[in-house]
Amino acid sequence: MSTEQRTFLQPWHRLSHSQRGTLLAYIAVFVLFIVGGIYRPSFVYPNNIGQLLLLASFVGIVAAGQTFVILIGGIDLSVPWVLNAMAVLLTTTSLGMDSRAWWVVPLVLLVGLAIGIVNGLGIVLFEIPPVVMTLGMNGVMQGLVLGLTGGFTCSACNSVAPPSVQTVITGQLLGIPAGLLVWLLIAVLAGLVLGFTTLGRRIYALGNNAVAAYLAGVNVRLVTVIVYALGGLFASIAGIALTAFGQQATLGMGDPYLFDSIAAVVIGGTSILGGRGNYWGTIAGAIFLVVLRAVLQEYNISEAGRSIATGVVILVALLLYGREAREV
Amino acid sequence: MASIEGRDISKSFGGVRALRNASFSAEPGEVQALVGENGAGKSTMIKILSGLFRPDAGQTWVQGREVVLGDPQDAMRLGIGTVFQELTLLPYMTVAENLLMGREPRTLGFIDRAATASAAWKLLHEAGISGIEPLELVANLSLGQRQIVEVVKVISRHPKILFMDEPTSALAEREVEWLFGVIRKLREQGTCIVFTSHRWNEIKGIADRIMIFRNGENVGTYEATALSEQDAVEHMTGRKLDMLYPEPVTLPEKTPMLQVSNLSGAGLHEVSFSAYKGEVLGIGGLAGQGQRELLLTLFGVNRARSGTIEIEGKSVRIGNPREAIRRGMALLPEDRKTEGLLLPLPVRQNLTLPILGQLSRSGFIRRDCEASLIRTMIDRLTIRTPSIDQPVGALSGGNQQKVLIGRWLLTQARILLLYDVTRGVDVATKHEIYELIKHLSQEGRTILLYSTDTEEMAHVCHRVLVMREGRIVEEIAGPNIAPEAIVAAAIHVAAQVNVEVPR
């Protein structure tokens, strides 16, 4: 390799694996938009981009919680039904009334947070593997929703989200869907926490090596509970946002978000083992997933084909920047 | 013809040369001791000749033919057997399964579990060992028992060349005799045996020749009978013995800093002692006799069942490392790579992890404050790193250890618990660490030090407490502590296993 080529590639080599992943994900999103635009120019009009980004924001919000959890080496399999439960809680408690919104929304957020705390406590106090604890919690939430709503036949079940809440997501501010601003706010907060706070440092330490973090004085139990609490909180926010977007809560509305949230985190360059990555990558991952599906739909690829394509794309992404180092 | 030779072997790890054009040669039917300070390259050479590492340069010759050892299996196929320092036993499988892995007796093509257990019993019996139950899980054995199982596993494959890296670190006196009896028998059979040790008496007792490594090079092979300890140490260090270690400064007065009374609990029995301000107190004994448990209990990782701990006269309860750190303690753990440092994270984050609380305002880290603290520490310890955001894993072993030490110095700890601080550290850094320890003790800090290198402990510590089976059995006071005294007190332990010394 000539020296000229080497210096050209140098910035690339200076990036860590997860940083490369993030960069590639954003480049891929850009490429996807171009591909979509080729087929149908209106694909890249601001209107459509805004809608796609809004759809991506729902994945992105759930994936925010999942990012925190995966960063400490855990996983949250309870997002589908926590999301769904909080959505149902929102509509059936507020009954579509703005007058109630001011206390129902905080209540829903708090309940989501509490569920996350229970997840965390189960994991730290009883050494329940995260896979099992969150899997069980998912079932519990599913059962509660089905059971308490009589299979979604209750009278309140068809309520809508309060109009003010709907506006927060579907309204427009300077031509940008308001929901995107919510997402931006979350992104900024997540970035600040992970990059600039003591909590963020401790999360990365825990994710890298729980024993070493413990011996360095990190309160492993507290950080774990906080992180799972955030998982529950973000699932809750996503539940509210989705309900605001679709106006009503439906059964199974959370199901696609388990796969999508994990995929977004991984495509964005965060290691599934924890300790490496950040939320900006997850954002790219979420947008990528949503735009990929949209482009495939443009090209008339069936749901089956979209599913296959998504799986293949994840594998390609992993092979590019998700490989573990070979041993000396 | 030599059994095994390494010619011009070089190996570097992250910019530090562990071996530089080193040579190695051992004959059949002889016992060779490989000696040198921590960081001289002994373990690296053995790992390369066992196929675990690949050399950056150089060739390996076995029985007069050049070979390439791509992995441990290649070495095993050539008749090389190695007892590594890190045991290769599977903890949740039985002794029998471990001993016979890959060569279990079969019936009708399938593994016969009963036959495996009795074959294991037979192997142990033939080696002269009884008292280890083949059906027991390895995880339930003591460290000494595990070391014996690992040795039996390797020698039962009848290697023509046998490497052993510090095989006696956890063995009692009778067990060491057993091992040497086994070695003698193998020597008679023509096996070529190489082992490393820090204990001069052991080496003199069994080795035919002694090969000395210093700074990654082979500085000579000598007939064991012709080499005196002084000469050996001089070759090992390149200096006269009296210039090797900084003399510990005598304590001006004995003010107690740490007082432990009747501490009992996980692995400890009625441990009582005092440590003084400015004292370097050694915790010695065979590996696995409670030293690790003592340090972990003091640091709040293990819970004591009974007993008290007093710091500067005040009784304290330490329930976890966070509280220990708040009380001014610091722990440098056994394995810096898996228990101490966070290798993929930058130097910056590794250095300030315990003191984040002090460096932040309402949760946000004051990066400029942090950066200046870090720079001061890097200068003080001469840590070589291109930048403070360089991942710690890219630094050399010695610099990694310095980062770990730097982390704890930043906490301004008054009591430092050091577990084998110079293991795997290059020689130059090692001496810097000794100077640092002396400096810290002059500042009035208390240091509890455990080391596998008894020579080191003897010269760096004011006093050494020898532990046996979780108890303190002897106190050896300086100045002029003799390493043999530490070893003698240590190995006089009841063997954990019944051994028959082969005749």
Added chain:
Amino acid sequence: MSTTETKSDVERAQRTPADLRLHYYGAQNVPLLLSIGILVAMIMLYLILFVLAQRRLPGSFELSTTLNNTMSVGLAAVGQTLVVLTGGIDLSVGGIVDVTNSVAAQTMHDNPGSMLGITLLVLAIGAGAGLINGLLVTYGRLQPIIVTIATLAIWQGVALLVLPQQGGAIPPGFTNLLAGNIGIVPSSLVIFILLILLWQVLRRTRFLVTLYAIGNDERAARANGVPVNLAKIGAYTVGGLFSGAAGLYLAAVATSGDATSGTPLTLTSIAAVVLGGVSLFGGRGSAVGSLVGACILTLLLNVLFFAGINPQLQEFFQGLFLILAVVASTLVRRFLQSER
């Protein structure tokens, strides 16, 4: 050896007394024994509730139905066990079941040749899918959880391509063979027993010993010279084979195909494995335990039914049960350790 010991003395000493062997077996298999204990408790609970509700003891019909309902989860759980023993996890189980049950329903005809041929085809598909997982994990050096999430999506898509609508048909002869009776004995019971026997055989192969070693400490396993890479790939491949078998069985019981009916089996197989005392960290556990876990899950549903619990609360109790079972095993383990 002293001169007064005779050869037979040594031989006798070599044979460990039976009660000593039993002691070690007990000490080393606490999770499995605990699972069996839970199973026994569930069986008793079921019997009590059944008798109260139906005023008779359950008969061979109940046994047959229960085992039939357990069998696909059980087969999937056996496959999952192999992967989990290496410290990995297989989330594509559901996808493989989706594909295989769709293919079977779509292509099987009512003649022995077709039944045998399609069975082999389906098992090959399962093994092939597992092989892909294994290669990606071992030589690709990718993490199992995310590899199998990706292949899950792929196989779910393929299943929809094979069978876009529920349909296809499994010949009644095949259904009878797998889910009916052989004489008076339910086929599923025969298969169950065969699986347990198969495990006893597998346990005594180098393959399984290597899997346990990998799960204990992969680095040490390599140093011991056992074929780590081959065994890992084998674990995923055979795991896929069992997932394929689970799909075949699911089709047989449902008598038709459904490209989405396999998806829940992913998480159910993991629940069965956990309830069976297999450690998710790898290196410990038995597929017999996973089969026990699968039975526990089915019996739990039966118990809920006969206790008159609102069927919509099924998942609630399943989830709660799973969590409590693990809490119980943690507490038991802590209790035993404090006794030491």
